[in-house]
Amino acid sequence: xxxxxxxxxxxxxxxxxxxxxxxxxxxxxxxxxxxxxxxxxxxxxxxxxxxxxxxxxxxxxxxxxxxxxxxxxxxxxxxxxxxxxxxxxxxxxxxxxxxxxxxxxxxxxxxxxxxxxxxxxxxxxxxxxxxxxxxxxxxxxxxxxxxxxxxxxxxxxxxxxxxxxxxxxxxxxxxxxxxxxxxxxxxxxxxxxxxxxxxxxxxxxxxxxxxxxxxxxxxxxxxxxxxxxxxxxxxxxxxxxxxxxxxxxxxxxxxxxxxxxxxxxxxxxxxxxxxxxxxxxxxxxxxxxxxxxxxx
Numbered sequence: 001x002x003x004x005x006x007x008x009x010x011x012x013x014x015x016x017x018x019x020x021x022x023x024x025x026x027x028x029x030x031x032x033x034x035x036x037x038x039x040x041x042x043x044x045x046x047x048x049x050x051x052x053x054x055x056x057x058x059x060x061x062x063x064x065x066x067x068x069x070x071x072x073x074x075x076x077x078x079x080x081x082x083x084x085x086x087x088x089x090x091x092x093x094x095x096x097x098x099x100x101x102x103x104x105x106x107x108x109x110x111x112x113x114x115x116x117x118x119x120x121x122x123x124x125x126x127x128x129x130x131x132x133x134x135x136x137x138x139x140x141x142x143x144x145x146x147x148x149x150x151x152x153x154x155x156x157x158x159x160x161x162x163x164x165x166x167x168x169x170x171x172x173x174x175x176x177x178x179x180x181x182x183x184x185x186x187x188x189x190x191x192x193x194x195x196x197x198x199x200x201x202x203x204x205x206x207x208x209x210x211x212x213x214x215x216x217x218x219x220x221x222x223x224x225x226x227x228x229x230x231x232x233x234x235x236x237x238x239x240x241x242x243x244x245x246x247x248x249x250x251x252x253x254x255x256x257x258x259x260x261x262x263x264x265x266x267x268x269x270x271x272x273x274x275x276x277x278x279x280x281x282x283x284x285x286x287x288x289x290x291x292x293x294x295x296x
Contacts, residue, residue, distance in 0.1 A: 002271040003292055004224060006216050009276035009285045012209045014101030015040050018078040019049075021099045025073045026052055032072045036089075037130060039077045039099070041235035042279040044257060059130070061088060069094045079130040080104045082137020103172050104131055107205035108138045114167035115139045119201060122146055124179050125171025129236055132171050147178070149185040162196045172207040173237035173278065175244060176214055179206065210237055210278065214244055220273035221245040221252070226266060229254040230284055231277025238277030245275070258287040263295045 011019065018039055025033045030053045037059040038046045050056065057067060057074065059081070070093035076086075080100035089096055114121050121143035125132045132145055146152050156163070166186070170179045183202065186193050221227050227245040229252060231238025238254065245252040255261055266272060272292065276285050 001266070001269060001292070003289060004220055004271065004273045005285060005289060006213070006220060006273065006275045008209065008213045008216055009230070009274065009280065010282040011280070012207070012213075012278035014078045014103060014207075014209075015279050017101070018075070018099035019045070021097055022049060022054060022075045025075060025097055026054065029073050033075065034069070034072050035075045035077055036081060036085075037077055037079075039075060040279040041232040041238075042256075042277075042281070043232055044284060045279065045281060059085070061085065064088065064092075071095070073097060075099050077130070078104065080108060080134035081130075082134055084137060100134075101172070101207075103205075103207045104134070107131075107169055107172055108135050110169050110203040110205050111135050111139050111143065114169070114201060114203065115142050117165075117167075117201075119165045119167030119199075120144075120163050121167045121169070122152070122182075123169055123171065124182050125174050126236055129171060131173075135169075135171075146182060149182065149189055152182065152185055153190060156190050156192055163192070164197060165199045166193075166197050166201070168200070168202045169205045171236070172205055173210045173240065174206065175240040176206065176211055177244070177247075178240070207278075213237070213241060213275070213278070217241045217244050217275050218248065220275065221248040221250040224250055224271045224273040226250065226269045226272045227252040227275060228261070228272060228288060229275045229277070230256070230288060231280045232256060235277045235279055238280070241275055241277060255288075257284055258291045261288060261291055263291070266292065266295070 034055045034057045036057050072094050074094045075097045078101040123143050123145045127145035144155050229242045242254045
């Protein structure tokens, strides 16, 4: 059996940076290091950091108000947080270590700029994702988050006045196909868009590393009999990789660790591709590869 491992299978640069910053804080003050929510969407990595002493704080204000955080070193995860939450942590005496991914910060700045310039802002992504929540926090919620065409149509049909300026950005890890489709839907599925809108500004906030992973996933899926996508169950970018591979018609399985891999799935497979989400460490990728090698 031939095994193809994606070149972009390990941590993305933003995740590497966040983990490095958390580990650096552990060396300085192992008793007082926390993260606001899981630092990345990979339970395996998060558990390892907890075993080394990192404590995970809840990321909602009500619970934080009851938590003792004075003097703690709080690592802001790669997804970022809202200014209000940041202010609350500082007022309660926490020392903040900002590990927000630089690409996410660009998306935050893009959102702020478009809202200040008077655009009706649409964010293509998952409204429940911490990155999107953080972006919304920077603009006081003045945006519409969409992931399906019907959400766009519903918003437009409920407007009492004409929409003249439209701005679009995306959650940094969104599937490129999804972003393109929703931008196209503005023109093809919303008649008022052509008749009402005078100005459209699209700022590309998609992560380059994510785009490279998506492109590679599509090509590997086309040339393989079976695809293994490795990543946390709550990882958006990993789920997008799975969907991209399934679009090609190639059998695809998403797992978190090598222990979850049932080798029976690989019976009769001539070429298997192994992909990893942005929060999947190389160690897990190698463990999966070794398990397949050892089976045959």
